[in-house]
Amino acid sequence: MTARAATSAREPLHVDGEVIATKKAGAYRLLTIAAPGVPARFRPGNFVALTVAGHVARRAFWIHRIKESSAFGPTLDIVVEPRGPGSRWLAAQPTGTRLAVTGPLGRPFALPKEPVSCLLVGEGYAAAVLFPLAERLRERDCAVTLALAGMDEAHLVSTLEARRSARAVTVITADGSVGSRGTVGEQLPDLLRRSNAAVAYAAGPTAVLRDVARAAETCGAWSQAAVEVPGPCGTGLCHGCPLPVLGEDGVPRIVRACTEGPVVRGDRVRWAEL
Amino acid sequence: MTIALGPVMVASGCGGTGRELAPFLDLDGVAFVTRSVTLDARQGASGPRVVEVSGGLVNAVGLPNPGLEHFLATELPWLVRAGARVFVSVAGSTLGEYADLARRLSRAPGVAGLEVNVGAPDETGLDLFEVREPYHAASVVAAVRREFPADRPVLAKLRPDVSRVVEGARACHEAGATAVVLGNTVPAAFPDGRPGGLSGPAVAPVVLRCLTETARSLPGVPLVACGGVHDAASARLFLGAGAVAVQIGTALLHDPTTVARVAAELGDDA
Ligand code: FES
Numbered sequence: 001m002t003a004r005a006a007t008s009a010r011e012p013l014h015v016d017g018e019v020i021a022t023k024k025a026g027a028y029r030l031l032t033i034a035a036p037g038v039p040a041r042f043r044p045g046n047f048v049a050l051t052v053a054g055h056v057a058r059r060a061f062w063i064h065r066i067k068e069s070s071a072f073g074p075t076l077d078i079v080v081e082p083r084g085p086g087s088r089w090l091a092a093q094p095t096g097t098r099l100a101v102t103g104p105l106g107r108p109f110a111l112p113k114e115p116v117s118c119l120l121v122g123e124g125y126a127a128a129v130l131f132p133l134a135e136r137l138r139e140r141d142c143a144v145t146l147a148l149a150g151m152d153e154a155h156l157v158s159t160l161e162a163r164r165s166a167r168a169v170t171v172i173t174a175d176g177s178v179g180s181r182g183t184v185g186e187q188l189p190d191l192l193r194r195s196n197a198a199v200a201y202a203a204g205p206t207a208v209l210r211d212v213a214r215a216a217e218t219c220g221a222w223s224q225a226a227v228e229v230p231g232p233c234g235t236g237l238c239h240g241c242p243l244p245v246l247g248e249d250g251v252p253r254i255v256r257a258c259t260e261g262p263v264v265r266g267d268r269v270r271w272a273e274l
Numbered sequence: 275m276t277i278a279l280g281p282v283m284v285a286s287g288c289g290g291t292g293r294e295l296a297p298f299l300d301l302d303g304v305a306f307v308t309r310s311v312t313l314d315a316r317q318g319a320s321g322p323r324v325v326e327v328s329g330g331l332v333n334a335v336g337l338p339n340p341g342l343e344h345f346l347a348t349e350l351p352w353l354v355r356a357g358a359r360v361f362v363s364v365a366g367s368t369l370g371e372y373a374d375l376a377r378r379l380s381r382a383p384g385v386a387g388l389e390v391n392v393g394a395p396d397e398t399g400l401d402l403f404e405v406r407e408p409y410h411a412a413s414v415v416a417a418v419r420r421e422f423p424a425d426r427p428v429l430a431k432l433r434p435d436v437s438r439v440v441e442g443a444r445a446c447h448e449a450g451a452t453a454v455v456l457g458n459t460v461p462a463a464f465p466d467g468r469p470g471g472l473s474g475p476a477v478a479p480v481v482l483r484c485l486t487e488t489a490r491s492l493p494g495v496p497l498v499a500c501g502g503v504h505d506a507a508s509a510r511l512f513l514g515a516g517a518v519a520v521q522i523g524t525a526l527l528h529d530p531t532t533v534a535r536v537a538a539e540l541g542d543d544a
Contacts, residue, residue, distance in 0.1 A: 011297035014531050024327045056325040056474045056528055090358060100529060232324050232331055233527035236294030238287070239309070239338050240324035240527075256336065273320065 009103075012235070013037045017050075017058055017101035019093050020072055026154035028125050029080045029091040032067065039066045039074035043262040048078065049234030052086040057232035059086040060258070061128035063104060063202070079128035079157055105234050106149035106262045109133050109224050112199050115141035119197035119221075120166070121212050123149040123184055123204030127157040129226050134165035143167050143194035146189070149204070153178040168195070184208050188215040189251060196220050202266065206274050207261040213266025218233030223266030229257035229274075244270040281513060282537040283533050285523030286310060286363040286389060286431070287335065292353045298530040302357030308349065310391045312381065315341035326352060327466050330474025330480060330502075331524055332462050337365055337400055343376060346382050348517035354384030360431065365391040366402050369417045374419035376428075387426050389417050392446065393458035394434035395471030408438060412445035419450030432484075433505040434460055434477065434501060439484040440491045453496035456484045456523065474524040478502025489516030505530060506539035513540075 012140050017035035024030075038048065042063055049058040061078040061227045066102045070075050082091040093099075104112040113120070118137050120130045126241045134144045146166035150156040151191035159178075171179025172187055180187070183208070192200065192215055200223045215224035231241025235261035243257040252270060255261070283305040289295045318338025325332050341350050345362075353360045362379050366372040372390070380383050392411040397404055405411040422428055430446035434457025436491065443454040460480055461470025481501030488497055499512035499523060499530060502524035512520050525532040 014298055015527065022523075051528060055326060056329070056331055056524060057324070058528060059465075102530060230322060232326060235290070235298075235530050236288040236525075237326060237530065238333075238527050239290075239318060239335050240333065241321055242318060242321045244320065254320070259290075 009041060010105050011041075011103050012158060014097055014100065014102045017070035017099045018072070019095055019097040019099065020070065021215060022093065025158070027077060027081065028157070029082065030064070031080060031090070031093075032075050032155060033077050033078065033099065033101060034072035034075050035103065036073065038103050039076050042076065042104045042132075044107035044136050045106065045108035045129060046104035047129075047234065047262060048076065048101050050090065051100040052089050055086055056103070057086075058234055060105070060228075060231070060234045062226070063124060066132065068237065078239050079125045081125040088216065093230065094132060094146070095124040102235060106258055107260065107264075109201060109226070111127070112142060113204060116126050116197045116198035117143040117145070118205065119147065119191055119195045119200045121147045121184055121188070121191070121200065121202045121204070121208065122157065124155055125157060126203040126226065126228065127201050128189070130201060131158060131161065131165055132256065133201060138165070143195070144168070145191065147172060147181045147184065147191055149173070149184045149208070151175065159223065185211040188212065190215065192219045192221065199224065202226065206271070207271075209239045213269065213271065217267055224263055225266045225269060226263050227261050228258055229261075231256075231258050232257045244273040246270060275398040279520050281500070281532055281540055282509065283307060283519055283521045284526070285362075285521035286391065286531055287491035288526045292356060292358060295526070295530060298358065298388070299534045301353070303339050304358050304533065305361060305386070305519070306353060306358040307389050308345075308353070308363050309347045309364040310337045311339050311341055311375065312337060312365050312505065315339065315344065315370050322464075325422055327472070329476030330472050331491060332464050332472050333459065334399070334464070334468060334470035334472040342378060345468070345540065346378070349380060349521055352418045359386040360384055361387045361389045363389040363431070364393050365394070365400075365402055367403055369413060371402065372403065372414050373421050374418045376418040380422045385426070387428060387452070388418060388422055389429040389431050389455065390451070391431055391458070392505055395433065395459050395461040396469045397432075399469060405427040408442040408445040409498055411442055412449035414444045414448040415451045422520060426500050428431050429453050429498065431454050431455035431458055431470050433458045434480050434484045436480065436487070437510050442476070442487050443488045443495060447495045453518065454488070455500050456488060457501055473501065475502045475504065478508060482511065485512060485517055502527070503536065506536055509536050
């Protein structure tokens with residue numbers, strides 16, 4: 001009985017990682033992690049599961065960015081919002097901390113076959129997952145409109161970088177501290193109309209995902225939602241992350257968010273049950 | 275019958291369908307206990323299904339599984355092709371359902387043995403056959419044993435109920451269980467009061483107590499320990515206390531390479 005080195009380029013790895021750099025980014029912490037082999041397998045929408053000292057359950061984080069070259073080889077960035085004991089612990093770790101990293105995990109975003117207009121809507125730290133997606137879409141000549149939302153300026157992810165990743169950027173804050181004041185829901189119809197999007201991608205709290213899915217459906221656009229259902233493993237082993245969906249056959253099912261997701265078609269999720 | 279089980283097995287409900295574990299563990303030759311399979315498909319509980327508590331996890335997953343037909347058509351052949359020694363965990367609402375499961379699984383190619391789930395933390399909520407009394411657990415084992423070839427093992431997985439475990443193990447063994455697995459999750463509650471089962475490092479001392487008492491009272495009964503094994507030391511503790519094998523569950527959710535790692539470390543002892 002032996003451990004095996006993943007053979008397929010798509011299979012996740014479980015590796016000994018290390019925090020290479022850590023910096024404050026508003027209300028969040030940006031961690032750069034060396035996790036040998038993981039970056040090369042990454043596709044936008046993937047996440048990593050990290051061990052947290054003294055805890056049985058693992059914590060999942062969106063991969064925000066892959067940096068190709070450093071003294072440590074390719075590294076990955078994650079955005080951590082210190083909320084519970086696990087994320088607070090992680091956010092407080094200094095450079096040099098060793099971490100068990102499993103990834104990349106989960107189903108990534110589906111990319112359009114044609115160069116079409118795409119609207120990317122992200123709220124809070126989860127918006128981190130949209131940046132590598134924006135880059136991939138741009139490489140495919142898609143027109144990318146990025147809407148970043150947060151309760152205030154401190155809860156926006158990488159707004160400066162956003163201008164490099166997208167053709168048009170809209171910033172929305174609940175308190176109006178920067179960008180326009182309001183909620184994603186209020187601005188969605190306008191965003192969809194202005195961007196003329198054929199596909200809408202969403203990351204953030206359930207309400208945002210649901211609003212984007214519904215608004216997209218109303219406009220005849222496809223939607224892809226990066227859902228977050230808490231689960232202890234992130235690897236598909238425990239069935240602890242139920243996501244209620246409607247199957248292709250119209251039959252309601254519960255699937256595992258970490259393997260059948262976390263990116264799912266917005267029109268397939270039974271949002272009312274989340 | 276002597277059985278070659280161990281020393282390290284994948285515990286029921288923590289190995290996914292096998293495919294999710296395969297990137298981290300060469301399943302060839304591994305004793306893999308499937309999630310519990312029922313005759314009809316079950317959706318499982320709605321969320322949250324698993325909550326972290328100090329020292330472990332509380333779960334009420336609700337036995338999600340695709341039902342026997344679908345399992346036989348998809349999950350089982352995949353596991354067999356991967357070379358796993360497949361122990362199918364079975365659960366049912368009636369004795370007839372258990373018998374039916376055992377009969378159909380006895381004809382399925384590649385089933386190394388069965389594990390009868392007679393220790394769910396709360397069988398009523400799951401609409402499972404009530405097995406709180408050792409006599410009832412033994413009836414389930416007997417019903418399965420009658421339908422499953424005598425030369426293949428049937429394991430009985432009991433709840434680690436310290437006050438009844440020796441009685442339960444004796445009854446199940448007399449009813450034909452080849453080995454007794456101690457234990458399942460410990461009955462517990464979520465912070466909001468919903469019933470669930472506790473697993474992880476916190477339950478290891480409870481399982482150890484069940485194991486030592488049962489091993490002392492029933493020296494002839496092969497025992498498999500399940501609860502809180504996460505490294506070679508915790509495995510050795512159970513093996514030293516009389517277990518013929520250990521099952522690894524919750525630790526796989528923390529580190530999916532645990533089974534391979536522990537097996538390698540134990541192998542180094544030899
Ligand atoms: S978190 Fe364990 S299966 Fe999804």
